[in-house]
Amino acid sequence: MGCGASSASHNVSSSMSKPTGTASSSAEQKVVRRIISAALIPVESENSFTNMASWFDKVPEAPVDPILGLNAAFKADPAAHKLNLGVGAYRTEDGKPWVLSSVKRAEEIILNSGKYNKEYLPIDGLPEFNVASARLMFGEQLYEANAARIVTVQSLSGTGGLKIAADFIHKFMPHATVYISDPTWANHKSIMSLAGVPWKAYRYIDRATNGLDFGGMVADLDAAPDGSVVLLHSCAHNPTGVDPSTDQWATLADLVHRKGHFVLFDNAYQGFASGDLDRDAYSVRLFLQRGFQFIVTQSFAKNFGLYAERIGACNVITGNEREANCVRSQLKLISRATFSNPPIHGALIVSIVLSNAELTALWKSELKSMADRIIRMRQVGCPPNLALVSASSSPSSSSSSHHLLLFLLRLVALLVLFLRPDRPGSANMLLLLLCVVPAWTSLSECRLCIALDASRSCSIVSYGWVPVDRAATDSIVC
Amino acid sequence: MLQNVCKIAGRARSSGVPARFASVWAKVEKGPEDPILGVTVAFNKDTHADKINLGVGAYRDDNNKPFVLDCVRKAEQKIFEAKVDHEYTPIGGSAAFNKLAQSLVFGEESAAVKAKRIVTVQAISGTGALRVGADFMKRFVDVPLGPNGKKVVYVPQPTWGNHIPIYQDAGMDVKFYKYYNDKTCGLDFEGMANDLKTIPSQSIVLLHACAHNPTGVDPSPEQWKAISAICKEKGHFLFVDLAYQGFASGDPERDALAVRLLVQDGHNIGVSQSFAKNFGLYGERIGALSFVTASAEEAERVESQLKILIRPMYSNPPVYGARVVSEILASKELTSLWRTEVKVMADRIIDMRSSLRSLLKEFGSKRDWSHITNQIGMFCYSGMKPEEVDALARDHHVYLTRNGRISVAGITSKNVKHLAKSMVDVTKGL
Numbered sequence A: 001m002g003c004g005a006s007s008a009s010h011n012v013s014s015s016m017s018k019p020t021g022t023a024s025s026s027a028e029q030k031v032v033r034r035i036i037s038a039a040l041i042p043v044e045s046e047n048s049f050t051n052m053a054s055w056f057d058k059v060p061e062a063p064v065d066p067i068l069g070l071n072a073a074f075k076a077d078p079a080a081h082k083l084n085l086g087v088g089a090y091r092t093e094d095g096k097p098w099v100l101s102s103v104k105r106a107e108e109i110i111l112n113s114g115k116y117n118k119e120y121l122p123i124d125g126l127p128e129f130n131v132a133s134a135r136l137m138f139g140e141q142l143y144e145a146n147a148a149r150i151v152t153v154q155s156l157s158g159t160g161g162l163k164i165a166a167d168f169i170h171k172f173m174p175h176a177t178v179y180i181s182d183p184t185w186a187n188h189k190s191i192m193s194l195a196g197v198p199w200k201a202y203r204y205i206d207r208a209t210n211g212l213d214f215g216g217m218v219a220d221l222d223a224a225p226d227g228s229v230v231l232l233h234s235c236a237h238n239p240t241g242v243d244p245s246t247d248q249w250a251t252l253a254d255l256v257h258r259k260g261h262f263v264l265f266d267n268a269y270q271g272f273a274s275g276d277l278d279r280d281a282y283s284v285r286l287f288l289q290r291g292f293q294f295i296v297t298q299s300f301a302k303n304f305g306l307y308a309e310r311i312g313a314c315n316v317i318t319g320n321e322r323e324a325n326c327v328r329s330q331l332k333l334i335s336r337a338t339f340s341n342p343p344i345h346g347a348l349i350v351s352i353v354l355s356n357a358e359l360t361a362l363w364k365s366e367l368k369s370m371a372d373r374i375i376r377m378r379q380v381g382c383p384p385n386l387a388l389v390s391a392s393s394s395p396s397s398s399s400s401s402h403h404l405l406l407f408l409l410r411l412v413a414l415l416v417l418f419l420r421p422d423r424p425g426s427a428n429m430l431l432l433l434l435c436v437v438p439a440w441t442s443l444s445e446c447r448l449c450i451a452l453d454a455s456r457s458c459s460i461v462s463y464g465w466v467p468v469d470r471a472a473t474d475s476i477v478c
Numbered sequence B: 001m002l003q004n005v006c007k008i009a010g011r012a013r014s015s016g017v018p019a020r021f022a023s024v025w026a027k028v029e030k031g032p033e034d035p036i037l038g039v040t041v042a043f044n045k046d047t048h049a050d051k052i053n054l055g056v057g058a059y060r061d062d063n064n065k066p067f068v069l070d071c072v073r074k075a076e077q078k079i080f081e082a083k084v085d086h087e088y089t090p091i092g093g094s095a096a097f098n099k100l101a102q103s104l105v106f107g108e109e110s111a112a113v114k115a116k117r118i119v120t121v122q123a124i125s126g127t128g129a130l131r132v133g134a135d136f137m138k139r140f141v142d143v144p145l146g147p148n149g150k151k152v153v154y155v156p157q158p159t160w161g162n163h164i165p166i167y168q169d170a171g172m173d174v175k176f177y178k179y180y181n182d183k184t185c186g187l188d189f190e191g192m193a194n195d196l197k198t199i200p201s202q203s204i205v206l207l208h209a210c211a212h213n214p215t216g217v218d219p220s221p222e223q224w225k226a227i228s229a230i231c232k233e234k235g236h237f238l239f240v241d242l243a244y245q246g247f248a249s250g251d252p253e254r255d256a257l258a259v260r261l262l263v264q265d266g267h268n269i270g271v272s273q274s275f276a277k278n279f280g281l282y283g284e285r286i287g288a289l290s291f292v293t294a295s296a297e298e299a300e301r302v303e304s305q306l307k308i309l310i311r312p313m314y315s316n317p318p319v320y321g322a323r324v325v326s327e328i329l330a331s332k333e334l335t336s337l338w339r340t341e342v343k344v345m346a347d348r349i350i351d352m353r354s355s356l357r358s359l360l361k362e363f364g365s366k367r368d369w370s371h372i373t374n375q376i377g378m379f380c381y382s383g384m385k386p387e388e389v390d391a392l393a394r395d396h397h398v399y400l401t402r403n404g405r406i407s408v409a410g411i412t413s414k415n416v417k418h419l420a421k422s423m424v425d426v427t428k429g430l
Helices: A026-037 A068-076 A101-112 A127-138 A140-149 A157-172 A186-195 A214-223 A246-259 A282-289 A321-336 A344-354 A357-379 A384-390 A399-419 A425-436 B002-009 B019-026 B035-045 B070-081 B095-106 B125-140 B163-169 B189-198 B221-234 B257-264 B296-314 B319-329 B332-362 B386-396 B416-426
Strands: A150-156 A178-182 A199-203 A229-233 A262-267 A294-299 A311-317 A446-453 A459-467 B118-124 B152-157 B173-178 B204-208 B237-242 B270-274 B286-292 B379-381 B405-407
Touching: A101 A344, A101 A357, A101 B070, A127 A140, A127 A150, A127 A282, A127 A294, A127 A311, A127 A344, A140 A150, A140 A282, A140 A321, A150 A157, A150 A321, A157 A186, A157 A262, A157 A294, A157 A311, A157 A321, A157 B296, A178 A186, A178 A214, A186 A199, A186 B296, A199 A214, A214 A246, A246 A282, A262 A282, A311 A321, A311 A344, A321 B163, A344 A357, A344 B319, B070 B319, B070 B332, B095 B118, B095 B257, B095 B270, B095 B286, B095 B319, B118 B125, B118 B296, B125 B163, B125 B237, B125 B270, B125 B286, B125 B296, B152 B163, B152 B189, B163 B173, B173 B189, B189 B221, B221 B257, B237 B257, B286 B296, B286 B319, B319 B332, B332 B416, B386 B416
Parallel strands: A178 A199, A178 A229, A229 A262, A262 A294, B152 B173, B152 B204, B204 B237, B237 B270
Antiparallel strands: A150 A311, A294 A311, A446 A459, B118 B286, B270 B286, B379 B405
């Protein structure tokens, strides 16, 4: 077979049609009708090809994302006193984002070692990352014992891992309904809907106690058809923070076994919840140990502080090596048609840290410090009225209510001062000073915070002036 | 209460997998292996000293090494020294990056850009842009349904293999329009024009902006004008895949010609943009998706819906590649350096095409190999048959995909002679 004459300059053949005035065919009539019916645009003539009707004029305005949209609203708010209690990203005591030193060291290695280029990763991601990620999730022993039947693919953080899982469930469990907790992370519902997987809710939180409604949860999962998919948060349930106890996890495992359910674990906070990586992995490892097949997604957004690098993994626990190979090939097809291959940067950072003993130790201590700060903030108890006021995220509190608050707090301080005389004299003096500072000084930009230990009625734990723009958790920061 | 709960859950603490699980995995068949990957696997197995890999889809320098651009290294250094954080970007990526990406494609002076009627969101490289674009078109672009009750996307024959699963996974059907003429190894313009006229009006048509993948065959500027006119008359919705801006001719503006022409002609197009090849940022997965709409207000509505699609896919895009590109395009000095480097890459490809063609003649081939230099970009549809490709691998340790596609990036001044001799041999001097 030879190639003929050069094709570099095709003559534009006479079969090329120029737009003509005679709209005789039904197709052309349709085009004209469409232009006319789009009332926005005046039709000058049938030849008016510069004024085509818009393809997008029927596209409705979508609502702002309830979580991520809050960030934008916070930024846009000009008020001096505003609090952002929205997005789930760690903040230091100064209300700032925190880049871990272990991460910085890994980035330095990537930049300066000369070892790394920008070549495509395999479709299922950086192999060293995948192994390290699975080891972290399951622990050394369990991982070694089960490696052949575990499939790990790198994903675009937790969301991306869940999307891969949802697409896989849609393809290979087409009759399954996913059961998600009420409440759950809002995006879970969107992920399932986009993948075409129907979902239902199971009871989770007891809104009267803000504790786990375990009875309701068990009843609902028991009532679900056998072989349903159940989405469980492995630890640090989002948004409630309420987790089952180890006994309750055992009960859930029994239920899953009896009903033949398939579990999808969302594991976004390993190490970030308790500060202990193994402890936070308890539920997932229990299920692996018990011989279940399931999926667990991982996110390194919070525990490595790598939010925007979008680094995570999707682990599928299959029955054996043959199945694992088949499942891996199918997951790769999903990834290939979504993003081809995942981003390097976050994967390299995690893999460098986890392959280096010193960096791993540093990371673990930094992780623990983040978890500890969060726990500390929760433990600073507050009586209901103070907690209510300080936790308010209303960005536009008027100055008069602000002054009223200060007055009330000073009143409380006065009462405490005189009702608890067993305090050292210097503390009493300080309290007295705080009480008499007038509200209209520049300190009115601050809030007098008194943290009272609720377990020892009204004894002062701590007090101080707090700038109002400090991002607090659900407690007063003093 | 606890007693009831325990009763429901069952006391049995057995381990082992319930029988019903076995059926889930038994149904999962092994998916087909990626054909391009197969080439690399075979190449890696070969131990011959003079082996050549012509399956690689990434640029290589004249020493056959991956090339990280100097402007990229400089940008990375700046980013590192700025001690940036890793906080989430907005769902559609950073506004700064999106603006720069948009200007690169459409030109700063574009009326549509100035009128703010183009929406651009960061995407996971070209694939991610195509996929989100596909999901958007499936949901919002009103086109007639095909025979399977699904919306149809018309793609050129042949096209990049991954286009098909992208559209299928997004819930659409794929059909082909004529494109490549395997007799001339060039464009079948008449066939293409005819197909674009006979497919249903208001169809979704995918076009490659430049450096068509896998053939390297592009329409001329005059042919682009004609294509634009035909599509206008038919009211088609055009989606343009721009993966090689700057990398094809060495001139980013020239490579964006088709896109800019279509916008000027009044088409409201979608564009997927990749920074993988032209910035050498392959693995950082940096790209952008744009839609040209009728007004700034419309652009905002479209953007809000793109975010609704992106959020359940990956929430927000990876920041690192976007930072690198932004750092470069926001700096006059680094942009200038980038333009030099992208030209170096394009020129080396063009040189290798030229060398190969003249060496084939020199080593006695009677075949017309002019398509090697007529075609443009990373890939060259050589016209070789599958049997000839197999012979190349078996007898000469030269590896390429069986459709005869050569990745010119795999050719160097050091191996081009071996390649030419091998090709002459397997095509028997014809």
